Amino acid sequence: MRTSIATVCISGTLEEKMHACAEAGFDGIEIFEQDLLVSPMSPEEVRALAARLGLSIDLFQPFRDFDGVTVELFAENLRRAEAKFQLMNRLGVDMILVCSNVATATIDDDDVLAAQLRQLGDLAARYGVKVAYEALAWGKFVNTYRHAQRIVDLANHPNIGTCLDSFHILSRGDDPSGIEDIAAEKIFFVQLADAPVLSMDILSWSRHYRVFPGQGGFDIAAFLVHLTRAGYTGPISLEIFNDVFRQSNVRRTAVDAMRSLQWLENRASHRIEKSLEAPDAEPLPEPHLELEQLPIVEPPHGIDFVEIKTEDSEAISELLSQLGFVFQGQHRRKSVQLWTQSEARVVINGQRARGTAPNISALAFRVDNPDMGYSRALELHAAAVPRHHTPDEAELRAVRAPDGTEVFFAHSDSAQSDDNEGASVPAWTQEFGTASGASSYSTALIAGVDHVNLAQPWQAFDEAVLFYESVLRLDTVPGTEVPSPAGLIRSQVVRTHDGAVRLALNLVPHGLDAEEADLDGTPRNYPEHVAFSTANIIEVARRATAAGMDFLKVPENYYEDLAARFRLTSEELAELKDLNLLYDEDADGAFVHFYTETIGKVFFEVVERRGKYDGYGAPNAPVRLAAQFERSRFRGQR
Ligand SMILES: O=C(O)c1ccc(O)c(O)c1
Numbered sequence: 001m002r003t004s005i006a007t008v009c010i011s012g013t014l015e016e017k018m019h020a021c022a023e024a025g026f027d028g029i030e031i032f033e034q035d036l037l038v039s040p041m042s043p044e045e046v047r048a049l050a051a052r053l054g055l056s057i058d059l060f061q062p063f064r065d066f067d068g069v070t071v072e073l074f075a076e077n078l079r080r081a082e083a084k085f086q087l088m089n090r091l092g093v094d095m096i097l098v099c100s101n102v103a104t105a106t107i108d109d110d111d112v113l114a115a116q117l118r119q120l121g122d123l124a125a126r127y128g129v130k131v132a133y134e135a136l137a138w139g140k141f142v143n144t145y146r147h148a149q150r151i152v153d154l155a156n157h158p159n160i161g162t163c164l165d166s167f168h169i170l171s172r173g174d175d176p177s178g179i180e181d182i183a184a185e186k187i188f189f190v191q192l193a194d195a196p197v198l199s200m201d202i203l204s205w206s207r208h209y210r211v212f213p214g215q216g217g218f219d220i221a222a223f224l225v226h227l228t229r230a231g232y233t234g235p236i237s238l239e240i241f242n243d244v245f246r247q248s249n250v251r252r253t254a255v256d257a258m259r260s261l262q263w264l265e266n267r268a269s270h271r272i273e274k275s276l277e278a279p280d281a282e283p284l285p286e287p288h289l290e291l292e293q294l295p296i297v298e299p300p301h302g303i304d305f306v307e308i309k310t311e312d313s314e315a316i317s318e319l320l321s322q323l324g325f326v327f328q329g330q331h332r333r334k335s336v337q338l339w340t341q342s343e344a345r346v347v348i349n350g351q352r353a354r355g356t357a358p359n360i361s362a363l364a365f366r367v368d369n370p371d372m373g374y375s376r377a378l379e380l381h382a383a384a385v386p387r388h389h390t391p392d393e394a395e396l397r398a399v400r401a402p403d404g405t406e407v408f409f410a411h412s413d414s415a416q417s418d419d420n421e422g423a424s425v426p427a428w429t430q431e432f433g434t435a436s437g438a439s440s441y442s443t444a445l446i447a448g449v450d451h452v453n454l455a456q457p458w459q460a461f462d463e464a465v466l467f468y469e470s471v472l473r474l475d476t477v478p479g480t481e482v483p484s485p486a487g488l489i490r491s492q493v494v495r496t497h498d499g500a501v502r503l504a505l506n507l508v509p510h511g512l513d514a515e516e517a518d519l520d521g522t523p524r525n526y527p528e529h530v531a532f533s534t535a536n537i538i539e540v541a542r543r544a545t546a547a548g549m550d551f552l553k554v555p556e557n558y559y560e561d562l563a564a565r566f567r568l569t570s571e572e573l574a575e576l577k578d579l580n581l582l583y584d585e586d587a588d589g590a591f592v593h594f595y596t597e598t599i600g601k602v603f604f605e606v607v608e609r610r611g612k613y614d615g616y617g618a619p620n621a622p623v624r625l626a627a628q629f630e631r632s633r634f635r636g637q638r
């Protein structure tokens with residue numbers, strides 16, 4: 001599949017955009033006229049730069065308000081078009097996008113529109129230019145792809161074809177399957193855009209909220225399947241108008257864009273493969289889009305370890321020990337500690353940690369084939385994390401997620417070895433010596449990691465969700481919004497189907513990034529956490545209380561509300577209150593949990609899921625955030 005991207009998607013000058021698109025691996029670009037008009041480069045220089053970068057210029061756009069106009073206006077429009085055709089010859093681009101008239105059209109007559117397009121086709125042919133006619137969803141008379149196609153068919157000119165844009169079709173709730181009925185040679189160009197499901201006027205939605213495929217609510221993979229079945233073989237181009245992307249780092253956004261296309265291509269290809277297995281399946285036309293697949297990997301089976309980076313391990317290790325973790329040992333070569341309890345493993349990394357607030361720096365995922373997972377991640381343009389290891393150490397490979405978290409690929413089973421009690425543990429744990437510590441408690445009550453909550457910089461939220469989905473094959477579930485004293489916090493869970501891996505990605509309100517300072521100059525940090533699972537939250541909380549652990553204090557008002565919402569006995573309520581436990585209940589079961597105080601940017605949670613409860617105690621999240629805000633204003637200072 002040939003990939004292309006409109007220059008309007010990303011920030012920077014035309015030159016910067018072209019470099020970023022080429023580096024991210026795009027085959028071509030659509031040049032937005034505005035980008036050219038303001039560029040110091042001449043059309044010839046742009047053409048030469050594209051050639052040097054190996055980029056084709058696939059489309060010049062847009063030409064507006066051409067069709068359905070009076071005779072006088074039409075003559076004007078033709079003159080304007082001829083000037084653009086001349087410019088396109090200098091640029092070396094042979095396709096122009098003409099969007100359906102949104103402003104100056106006065107004639108609602110398909111025959112007139114077709115005749116005008118036919119004349120435009122004659123003029124275009126003289127310059128070797130082809131015209132792709134696109135129905136904008138808010139076009140005055142032409143606003144559906146079927147209508148645009150009818151006019152293109154009526155025009156019946158070799159230089160006049162259609163441009164299909166997924167946004168204009170799907171935003172109106174139109175059925176895209178009719179694409180398969182369009183003659184392949186009449187589909188001149190294809191633009192893809194996704195968008196979150198919003199209820200607003202289509203123009204504003206289109207101009208500000210489009211996102212890359214896979215980041216919104218449209219089924220863009222199905223759209224690509226229809227195009228493949230139609231026999232379209234031209235470029236697949238991204239045209240995303242998004243306020244955030246246009247002010248974000250250009251290289252990062254270009255990579256995000258490319259990853260979204262690769263992920264889309266992979267998903268569409270698998271769908272087609274599956275559909276072709278049906279006994280009465282229609283074969284694909286020849287030729288058709290060649291859709292590439294990524295190496296097939298299974299979603300992870302669990303979290304192997306969580307790494308916390310801190311210069312001063314004491315405060316974190318004290319909390320862990322109060323929660324029943326055992327100090328497993330010090331790494332034999334590095335300033336790194338391992339703390340474990342059953343399947344929960346926390347690595348405290350003191351390397352290169354000077355001056356950084358304690359934070360969640362890495363997550364390791366247990367996968368079937370770490371080498372494959374890693375190379376597939378690189379194929380999806382994830383950045384490799386350079387790591388040094390000695391020949392006798394396990395080779396763990398990692399890539400960097402958009403939020404900076406290092407994502408490790410660990411063996412799910414093969415490289416396990418037995419500890420001295422006969423339990424199976426990952427081979428890398430041997431580098432820490434064996435069970436040199438002892439738990440202060442007789443039995444391990446924490447079983448493993450239930451979920452990890454990671455703060456996402458606001459500009460990289462959509463990118464992060466797509467990263468975890470495509471690189472780790474996690475599924476998204478409907479997102480939520482949690483009110484906090486620092487702002488509304490968008491939360492998106494990505495998880496495996498079986499719940500063995502659950503990440504909650506939280507969009508950090510503007511101004512709470514580590515780098516940003518409060519008005520009084522104090523840096524404010526939004527905390528992240530690791531939630532451990534237990535089957536006996538009461539006992540974990542009792543032990544931790546006895547050990548003097550700092551719990552996050554829950555306000556009295558909360559417990560009064562609990563009593564009103566749920567049928568809890570007064571003994572149950574008293575116990576919850578006594579131990580600073582929070583409670584939630586739904587049709588599937590109940591959820592009881594508590595939080596520790598925050599150290600730097602990290603705190604811990606312990607959760608007990610009762611019955612088939614599958615959520616995260618969302619109604620309690622505002623209580624937690626407010627309590628943390630009261631205590632530290634997210635500064636993490638105790
Ligand atoms: O919003 C617009 O004007 C506009 C212009 C060109 C396009 O291809 C498009 O989809 C929208």
Ligand SMILES: [Mg+2]
Binds near residue numbers: 239
């Ligand atoms: Mg478009």
